[in-house]
Amino acid sequence: MPVLPGAVSESWHVTETFHMVQTSRRLIRLPAVLEQIGLGRTQTYELIKKGQFPRQISLSENGRAVAWNSDDIDAWIASRIRAAGDLA
Secondary structure: OOOOOOEOOOOEEEOOOOOEEEOOOOEEOHHHHHHHHOOOHHHHHHHHHOOOOOOOEEOOOOOOOEEEEHHHHHHHHHHHHHHHHHHO
């Protein structure tokens, strides 16, 4: 699996049912988050304001450097996939 820009090292394995399972928690920066979710920066921050997307974690005292917990992003993606399945 290729490493996304801005992602801290990652490791994956495939379960017997062919689901990809992340085996290590990591913090990922905005470019990698946007790549994973397929939304733009503005849309992402609007969803955060509405409480519909995970909040970022401050990496510095001044709050300028932020990242997201990869587990939170993976869970959000899974919830969107489930929601799309419910509509079908």
